[in-house]
Structure formats: C-alpha cells, structure tokens
Amino acid sequence: MPGPDKETDLTERIEAFLSDLKRGGSGTGPLRGSAETARETTALLRRITAQARWSSAGDLMEIIRKEGRRMTAAQPSETTVGNMIRRVLKIIREEYARSRGSSEETDQQESLHKLLTSGGLSEENFRQHFAALKANVIEAINELLTELEGTTDNIAMQALEHIHSNEVIMTIGRSRTVESFLKDAARKRKFHVIVAECAPFCQGHKMATSLSEAGIETTVIADAAIFAVMSRVNKVIIGTQTVLANGGLRAVNGTHTLALAAKHHSTPLIVCAPMFKLSPQVRRLTNEPDFYNFCEILSKVNVHCPVFDYVPPELITLFISNIGGHAPSYIYRLMSELYHPEDHEL
Amino acid sequence: MSAEPSVASSSTPATQHKKTTRGGTRHFTEGGPVKKDGIQQAKTEGKELTKEEKQRLRKEKKQQKKSKEKKDEKASQESEKEKKPVSSASPASQPPTQPITPKAPSAVPTLVPVPASETPAPADKPAKSKAEMKAERRARQEAERASKQGKKGEVGQQAAPGKPKAPPSELQPVVKRLPEHVQVDNPEVLKKLAKKLERQQIPLRSDYGYKVSLFSHLHQYSRKAPLTQQLSIPSTVIHPAIVRLGLQYSQGIVAGSNARSVALLHAFKQVIRDYTTPPNEELSRDLPNQFNFLNQCRPLSASMGNAIKYIKKEISNIPSQCKEEEAKSKLLNCIDRYIDEKINLAAKAIAKSSIEKISDGDVILVYGCSSLVNHILCEAFEKNRKFRVIVVDSRPRLEGREALRRLVQRGISCTYVLISAVSYILPEVSKVFLGAHALLANGYVMSRVGTSQIALVAKAFNVPVLVCCETYKFCERVQTDSFVSNELDDPDDLIVTRKGKTQLEHWQEVPSLGLLNLVYDVTPPDFVDLVITDLGMIPCTSVPVVLRVKNVDQ
Numbered sequence: 001m002p003g004p005d006k007e008t009d010l011t012e013r014i015e016a017f018l019s020d021l022k023r024g025g026s027g028t029g030p031l032r033g034s035a036e037t038a039r040e041t042t043a044l045l046r047r048i049t050a051q052a053r054w055s056s057a058g059d060l061m062e063i064i065r066k067e068g069r070r071m072t073a074a075q076p077s078e079t080t081v082g083n084m085i086r087r088v089l090k091i092i093r094e095e096y097a098r099s100r101g102s103s104e105e106t107d108q109q110e111s112l113h114k115l116l117t118s119g120g121l122s123e124e125n126f127r128q129h130f131a132a133l134k135a136n137v138i139e140a141i142n143e144l145l146t147e148l149e150g151t152t153d154n155i156a157m158q159a160l161e162h163i164h165s166n167e168v169i170m171t172i173g174r175s176r177t178v179e180s181f182l183k184d185a186a187r188k189r190k191f192h193v194i195v196a197e198c199a200p201f202c203q204g205h206k207m208a209t210s211l212s213e214a215g216i217e218t219t220v221i222a223d224a225a226i227f228a229v230m231s232r233v234n235k236v237i238i239g240t241q242t243v244l245a246n247g248g249l250r251a252v253n254g255t256h257t258l259a260l261a262a263k264h265h266s267t268p269l270i271v272c273a274p275m276f277k278l279s280p281q282v283r284r285l286t287n288e289p290d291f292y293n294f295c296e297i298l299s300k301v302n303v304h305c306p307v308f309d310y311v312p313p314e315l316i317t318l319f320i321s322n323i324g325g326h327a328p329s330y331i332y333r334l335m336s337e338l339y340h341p342e343d344h345e346l
Numbered sequence: 347m348s349a350e351p352s353v354a355s356s357s358t359p360a361t362q363h364k365k366t367t368r369g370g371t372r373h374f375t376e377g378g379p380v381k382k383d384g385i386q387q388a389k390t391e392g393k394e395l396t397k398e399e400k401q402r403l404r405k406e407k408k409q410q411k412k413s414k415e416k417k418d419e420k421a422s423q424e425s426e427k428e429k430k431p432v433s434s435a436s437p438a439s440q441p442p443t444q445p446i447t448p449k450a451p452s453a454v455p456t457l458v459p460v461p462a463s464e465t466p467a468p469a470d471k472p473a474k475s476k477a478e479m480k481a482e483r484r485a486r487q488e489a490e491r492a493s494k495q496g497k498k499g500e501v502g503q504q505a506a507p508g509k510p511k512a513p514p515s516e517l518q519p520v521v522k523r524l525p526e527h528v529q530v531d532n533p534e535v536l537k538k539l540a541k542k543l544e545r546q547q548i549p550l551r552s553d554y555g556y557k558v559s560l561f562s563h564l565h566q567y568s569r570k571a572p573l574t575q576q577l578s579i580p581s582t583v584i585h586p587a588i589v590r591l592g593l594q595y596s597q598g599i600v601a602g603s604n605a606r607s608v609a610l611l612h613a614f615k616q617v618i619r620d621y622t623t624p625p626n627e628e629l630s631r632d633l634p635n636q637f638n639f640l641n642q643c644r645p646l647s648a649s650m651g652n653a654i655k656y657i658k659k660e661i662s663n664i665p666s667q668c669k670e671e672e673a674k675s676k677l678l679n680c681i682d683r684y685i686d687e688k689i690n691l692a693a694k695a696i697a698k699s700s701i702e703k704i705s706d707g708d709v710i711l712v713y714g715c716s717s718l719v720n721h722i723l724c725e726a727f728e729k730n731r732k733f734r735v736i737v738v739d740s741r742p743r744l745e746g747r748e749a750l751r752r753l754v755q756r757g758i759s760c761t762y763v764l765i766s767a768v769s770y771i772l773p774e775v776s777k778v779f780l781g782a783h784a785l786l787a788n789g790y791v792m793s794r795v796g797t798s799q800i801a802l803v804a805k806a807f808n809v810p811v812l813v814c815c816e817t818y819k820f821c822e823r824v825q826t827d828s829f830v831s832n833e834l835d836d837p838d839d840l841i842v843t844r845k846g847k848t849q850l851e852h853w854q855e856v857p858s859l860g861l862l863n864l865v866y867d868v869t870p871p872d873f874v875d876l877v878i879t880d881l882g883m884i885p886c887t888s889v890p891v892v893l894r895v896k897n898v899d900q
Contacts, residue, residue: 021603027568059871166439170656186784194862197764199764199765200741200844201844205842205849209853209856210849210855216858218859218860219859220850220859220860220862221862222741222742222863223740223766223796224740224741224765224866225796225867226799227796227799227802228795228867229828229862231827231828231829232829253767253770254765256769256803257765257766257768257769257802257803258735260769261802264802300754300760301754301761301762302760302761302762304761304762304763304767305763305767306770309769344761
C-alpha cells in the first residue's frame with residue numbers, strides 16, 4: 001500500500017539527513033558546502049510536503065516545524081537548515097494567503113495601527129483547506145530550488161563590477177562563493193590574491209591551489225602576517241558562514257582580526273554571501289569548541305579552538321548576494337522580506 | 347688637519363689643497379694629473395707612501411677610468427646627490443668595516459663628471475666653479491673621513507676639527523648606506539657582494555623558490571641548504587666557533603634576539619682567545635669576514651648589530667702599545683661586562699618595574715616566546731602575584747609552545763590559543779605583554795610577525811599593551827611598514843599535512859602560486875601604551891631620546 005510505504009520512506013530519508021548533518025558537524029563525515037546543505041534541506045522539505053499527511057496549511061506548518069527543530073538540533077552551527085525551513089514556512093503562509101484571496105502586503109505589514117486595532121496575526125490559524133495549496137506550495141519550493149542553484153553564478157556575475165585590474169585582494173580560508181567570484185573576474189582582469197591560511201585547519205591552502213590553477217597570481221600567508229601585509233591590499237573579499245540579523249557575520253576564525261586590520265587601513269571589506277545564509281538570529285555569546293590536535297597536551301593547560309568569529313556590522317563595507325549588492329544597514333529589511341517574524345523561533 | 351699624518355700633498359682642507367695645485371683656479375679639471383704630481387713629488391722626494399697616499403693613488407686611477415666612461419653624464423646635481431649616500435660612514439647602522447673602503451673610492455669618481463660637464467657651460471663659470479670646488483672638497487673630506495673611520499673606529503676622529511666637519515659630527519649623517527640584504531633586486535650590489543665574499547673565501551648563499559614580487563628586494567633562503575655545505579675544508583678564514591654559530595642560526599636552533607646576541611658574544615670570546623695577531627695586522631681586519639659569514643647564514647639582527655659595534659669600539663680603544671695577552675683579557679672582560687650589564691642586569695631591572703604593573707587576578711596575554719617576558723612572568727610568580735597567562739601562538743614557527751612549556755613548568759596556569767582566536771579570547775584579558783626584536787627611532791616596534799596584529803586587536807578591545815625591551819636593542823633605523831626591511835624565512839615551512847592531505851606540496855610547480863613566510867613586522871606606536879626598559883618606563887616615542895642620551899654617554 002502506497003501510504004505507509006511513503007511514510008516510512010520519508011522518515012528514512014529524514015533520519016538519513018539528520019545523521020548526515022550530525023556527522024558533518026563532528027568532522028567525521030564529508031565536509032559539505034552550505035549551498036549543498038541548503039539544496040538538500042529544501043528538497044527534503046518538498047518531499048515532506050508531497051508525501052506527508054496533512055489537510056490544512058496549519059498542519060503542514062506544524063509538521064515542518066517539528067522536523068525543522070530536529071534538524072537544527074542535530075547541527076546547531078549549520079544555520080542554512082534553519083533558514084530554509086523558515087523560507088518554506090513563509091512560502092506556505094504566502095500561498096495560503098493567496099489562496100484565501102487576501103493580498104499579501106496588507107497581511108505582512110506590521111503597522112502600528114494594525115497592531116493596536118487588530119490582535120495581530122494571531123487570529124490566522126491556517127485551518128482552511130484548499131485543494132490547490134499542495135501544488136502551489138510545491139511549485140513555489142521548486143522556484144526556491146532553482147534560485148538556490150543559481151546563487152553562486154549570480155554572485156560571480158557581479159565580479160567585474162567590483163574588481164579592477166592590478167588589484168591586490170585578500171581573502172581568508174576557503175569559500176566556494178569567493179572562489180567562483182574571483183575566478184570569474186580573472187577571466188577578464190589580471191589581479192593578485194593573497195590568501196590567509198586560517199590555521200589550524202588551513203583551508204586557505206586548498207583555496208590557494210585552486211585559484212592558482214585558474215591562473216590567478218596567489219600568495220599564501222600565515223595568519224600572523226595579516227596586519228603586516230594589509231597595507232598593500234586594495235580590497236578584502238571574504239565569504240561567511242552566516243549573516244546575522246543586524247548585518248554582522250558569523251564567519252570562520254580569524255575574520256574579526258582581518259576586519260579590524262582592514263578598518264585600520266581603510267580597506268573595503270566585501271562579503272560575498274548568498275541570501276540563504278541570511279539568518280534571523282542574533283549573536284550568541286558561546287562559540288562551539290572544536291577538536292584540536294596538540295602534540296603534548298599538558299594536563300594543566302586549557303586549549304581553546306573556536307571555530308567561528310563574530311564580526312560586527314561596522315567593519316563591513318558591502319554585502320554581495322545573488323540579488324545584488326547591499327549595505328550592512330539594509331540587511332534587516334531583506335530579512336523581513338524572506339522570513340515571517342513568527343518563524344524566527346522555530 | 348693635525349690629525350692627518352700624511353704628507354702635505356694629500357691633505358684635504360681647502361686652503362692646503364689650493365696650495366698644492368698648479369695651474370690656478372681651474373685646477374679641478376686637471377685634478378687627476380695634478381694630484382698625481384703631488385704624489386710623484388712625494389715619491390721623488392724619497393718619502394715612503396703612506397697608506398692614505400696609496401689609497402689616493404688607487405682612487406685616482408679609478409677616477410680616470412670612470413671619467414672616461416662617464417663623460418656624458420648629465421646634471422652635476424645628480425652626481426652630488428649620488429655621492430652623499432655612498433660616502434657617509436654611519437656608525438649607527440651595522441655595516442662591517444670592509445665595504446666602506448671600497449665605497450669611498452667610488453665616491454670620488456662621481457665628482458669628476460661634475461667638472462667635465464662644467465666646461466660646456468660658459469656663462470656662470472666662476473660662480474659655479476666655487477660651488478663645485480666646495481662640493482668636491484667636502485666630498486673628499488668625507489671620503490677621507492670614511493676611510494679613516496673604517497680603520498680606526500669612531501673614537502679619536504671626533505677631535506678632527508674644521509668647520510665643514512664639525513656640523514656633521516654633531517648630527518648623525520643624514521642618509522645611511524643601505525645594507526646589502528635589502529637590495530637583492532639590484533644586480534650591481536649582488537655582484538659586488540659576490541666579489542667581496544669570494545675575496546674573503548665565504549660562500550655565497552643562493553636564494554630559493556619563487557619570491558613574492560612585493561619582496562623581491564629581500565633574500566629568501568631554504569633551511570635545507572645550509573651555507574656550511576659550501577664551505578671548503580679546511581676553512582682557515584672562518585673560526586670554527588663562528589661556523590657552528592652560523593649553522594645554529596640558519597637552522598633555527600638558536601633563535602630569539604637575546605639568545606642570538608649572547609651566543610654571538612660567546613663565540614667572539616672564543617675567537618679572541620684563539621686569535622694570534624700576525625705582524626703589522628689588527629684584529630679588526632679579520633672581524634668583517636666573520637660577520638659576513640654570519641650575515642650570509644642569517645641576516646644580523648639589530649641587537650647583534652649593536653653588540654658588534656661595541657666589540658669593534660672596544661678593539662679600537664685598545665692602545666697599540668698594549669701586549670697581546672693583556673689586550674685579549676681586556677677584551678674578554680669587556681664582553682663579559684656587556685653581557686652582564688645589557689642583558690642580565692637589564693632583565694632584572696625590567697622585571698622589577700614590570701612586577702609593579704602586574705596585579706592579583708590579572709589575565710595576561712603573551713605572544714610567542716620572548717625570553718624577557720617569560721623572565722618577567724616567572725619573577726612575578728615567585729613574588730606571589732596571582733595571575734594566569736594566555737599564550738598566543740602562530741604558525742609556522744609555533745614558538746608559543748616553548749613559552750608554554752617554560753611557564754607551566756614553573757606552575758603558572760596557562761591557556762593556549764592560536765592567533766586567529768585572539769579576538770575570541772581577548773575580552774577575558776586584562777593586559778598584554780609583548781617582547782620586541784628592536785625598537786626603531788620613529789617609535790615603531792619591530793617584533794615577531796603577528797605582534798602588530800595582537801596590538802591592533804587589543805587596542806580595539808581597549809586592553810593595555812606593554813612592550814618590554816632592553817636598551818641595547820634600540821636602533822637608529824626608521825621604518826613605517828613591514829615590507830622595506832624584513833626577513834623571509836623558508837617558504838616550505840608553510841606546508842602542512844591536514845587529514846592526510848598536503849595541499850601545497852607541489853607549490854613550486856604551479857607558476858602563479860607563491861608562499862610568503864615573513865619573520866618580522868612593525869607595530870605602530872599608537873597601539874603600544876608603554877615600553878618598559880632598563881632605563882625606566884617610557885612611551886614609544888621617547889626612543890630617539892634614549893638613543894641620544896646613550897650616544898652622549900659614550
């Protein structure tokens with residue numbers, strides 16, 4: 001019988017995804033880029049929409065929220081999972097509202113007048129059943145998937161607007177977005193890239209080899225030399241793990257130092273981040289520690305190895321995303337367009 | 347003028363020069379033959395040519411050669427400007443004596459095109475000729491002074507009177523001779539160096555690997571090819587203690603400015619003990635060979651430069667009547683005293699002042715392995731201050747592990763992080779203690795690469811930064827960025843294996859890939875709050891004051 005098979009199949013897939021997430025975080029599984037994770041999450045959510053049993057939008061949202069909580073709990077540092085879930089929830093809300101016939105804008109605007117007169121959106125309980133809702137939602141999720149597939153290319157297309165010839169560009173660690181950004185610019189312009197290796201994992205080495213194979217003049221420096229070399233750098237282009245709601249970043253270790261050095265020399269700091277990295281979270285004060293190989297671990301020594309750094313928005317000059325360039329002060333607005341405020345807490 | 351023991355014909359001051367010339371006011375066009383006449387005169391008079399005169403003869407011969415080559419040279423101002431940086435012998439920087447004397451002869455020939463280009467300009471002949479004469483005279487004086495100072499050291503020549511001489515001796519000469527190790531992109535300089543080293547039987551170390559274009563003016567050596575492999579056996583020129591020292595430097599076994607200076611001084615004590623003065627020669631003749639060898643192994647640091655200057659001064663101070671044994675024991679005592687005063691006692695004094703700055707409950711951040719900072723922390727711990735230490739380390743040297751070992755052995759509670767985690771850990775820190783390799787005259791602190799980064803982040807978090815430095819590391823150089831004068835370490839050190847993969851293993855085969863392994867960087871004075879020295883606690887900008895005070899004392 002199709003029903004139970006579908007369901008077991010679905011739960012199997014969800015479990016497989018969860019275990020992948022867990023393994024990816026602990027470093028034992030294959031390391032995935034966040035674009036991949038986003039795509040897989042969205043595909044999984046589409047499958048849930050298609051195969052799970054639900055009768056109204058509210059049910060679907062409940063299911064997705066539940067699965068979403070499990071997924072984010074499996075790997076808290078992988079924020080793209082949570083972001084995709086919130087996007088899909090927003091899609092469901094929009095489709096529901098469209099089916100109901102009310103225009104989207106009036107529902108979403110939280111004007112002071114609305115807040116005072118009505119009781120907010122709590123009346124909306126999404127209980128109405130619409131036959132076409134499933135199809136609409138799946139179609140919208142497909143659109144989201146196409147958007148996701150094109151993000152890196154969209155960002156790379158803007159490269160020539162920001163890089164002129166004979167520039168010295170600095171970057172840190174390894175970001176696939178920045179890699180394709182620089183490679184795209186290198187097709188037409190000649191410039192020099194300095195990569196900070198980003199100890200202890202030294203992802204910068206892989207970035208440097210890949211860039212130099214594309215014919216870009218690359219230099220690898222140790223993290224300690226970032227400030228020493230910064231005076232000759234024209235631009236700093238970095239990727240990030242997450243873009244926070246206030247325009248700040250949660251990026252790889254060492255980025256804060258890089259941002260401070262760039263500020264000191266008044267060098268522009270450009271962040272290439274696709275929209276799916278935008279997260280409604282604000283800065284959390286604890287950093288997840290990671291394992292670290294130390295040749296002689298003396299029992300009296302504490303060793304810290306933070307994985308991420310927080311970079312405040314004052315140090316950032318520009319965000320380049322798949323929908324164009326923005327200032328850090330605009331990020332909150334973009335976020336309100338992507339996610340519904342009630343979904344900020346899953 | 348009385349200081350010169352030479353014959354009248356080779357004297358430099360203006361008046362006497364005029365007297366010896368024949369042919370009136372336009373003597374300088376026939377400068378070559380006229381001077382020769384003077385010396386011929388001396389010869390015919392049966393006097394033995396002194397060293398100065400021999401040098402002069404050599405100079406004139408070169409002059410004539412070069413005047414033929416350079417007859418079409420352009421502006422007279424150009425040649426005047428050229429001669430200034432070349433001819434001054436600065437006591438401040440660390441050049442060995444030998445290169446000064448070859449430079450002096452080349453100073454004088456550049457003057458010859460001045461009069462040569464003079465002849466076509468008819469109108470202002472008399473006016474220009476005076477200026478040219480003066481310039482020539484000054485240049486000659488400086489050349490002579492340079493050659494003298496090269497032999498005898500600074501002491502004794504400051505008595506040399508004469509108006510044109512007095513002002514320069516009060517203020518240090520403005521432009522110093524550029525050391526060879528920052529002119530690697532100049533092929534002439536390299537050729538000269540190769541010739542010089544060949545004369546002294548010191549092998550020339552060759553550069554390794556692709557150099558990043560920003561640093562093409564610096565050397566980049568590989569640790570796997572030490573200089574000693576190219577030394578011939580037996581090498582009579584370089585003392586074995588120096589060879590060993592050079593090897594220790596180039597392999598990184600002896601590292602850290604204090605350690606290198608002390609090792610250098612001990613090695614020289616050995617050299618002095620074993621030295622037997624050949625007849626009519628001086629110890630200072632052989633010293634440059636040793637220094638050049640060490641320089642090839644690893645560029646000399648500022649502290650080593652100051653130590654070497656001190657040794658040379660002491661050697662030149664020994665009266666010539668002194669017997670060899672006495673002279674040797676005097677020198678050995680001087681060196682011991684230097685080590686005691688400038689390094690050991692200074693460390694004690696600095697520790698004493700620093701302990702006042704450490705309070706109970708402090709969290710102190712240190713970077714890398716500075717012997718002085720470690721000493722201070724251990725002393726403070728002995729005095730029962732309660733604090734904990736965060737040791738920041740960086741690739742590829744990972745010197746922080748050594749510091750960590752030493753501190754943990756004493757029982758101090760420590761935390762260890764890499765430099766990329768500094769902004770994570772800094773909110774907990776109350777003070778930052780940094781060591782220095784040298785303090786520059788414009789207030790910049792030259793130290794291990796990464797120090798400026800730590801100072802920057804500390805400033806951003808409003809944490810006080812204290813630099814500890816002995817006064818013998820103060821240096822009269824000025825520098826504003828980390829590019830013009832630095833050291834490039836072996837680029838292969840950056841290669842590392844993570845998770846079984848070595849990404850950069852074949853970096854040499856990829857033409858557009860370069861690895862940069864800097865050793866030093868400069869920290870601007872606005873990041874540093876206080877410098878603790880053996881003379882007290884001073885702000886960064888007071889370094890030139892201290893230098894001036896030291897020079898007056900000497």
